[in-house]
Amino acid sequence: MFLLIVIVALLVPGGDLLAQCSLCTKTAQQLGEGPAKGLNNGILMxxxxxxxxxxxxxxxxxxxxxxxxxx
Incomplete structure (x- = not known):
């Protein structure tokens, strides 16, 4: 049951999750939108x-x- 909840939570998009510290946010803003989303997803993973x-x-x-x- 727990595994099912985790899988559903990962697969259902719930909006943009922000997982960046202030330094990562500044770096991501300089990179552009595509790489910033990749950086954010990497931090979450x-x-x-x-x-x-x-x-x-x-x-x-x-x-x-x-x-x-x-x-």
């Missing part, structure tokens, strides 16, 4: 992996704690 991994590990820990409390 790099941020997704550790966040997804942390969420998965937290979910596994929560599930294991719930199972041990029931026994």
């Amino acid at each position: 790099l941020a997704f992996t550790p966040l997804a991994l942390g969420a998965f590990l937290g979910w596994r820990w929560w599930r294991s704690q719930r199972v041990t409390e029931e026994n």
Whole structure:
């Protein structure tokens, strides 16, 4: 179920997500619109992996704690 939610969230365009710090924003403005969107997408892709991994590990820990409390 979690994987389905993640896939849907990635595939459904929800507008422009801004993932740039102030320095990256200034650099992207100088590059133009196409490269700026690519830079923004790259930042989002790099941020997704550790966040997804942390969420998965937290979910596994929560599930294991719930199972041990029931026994």
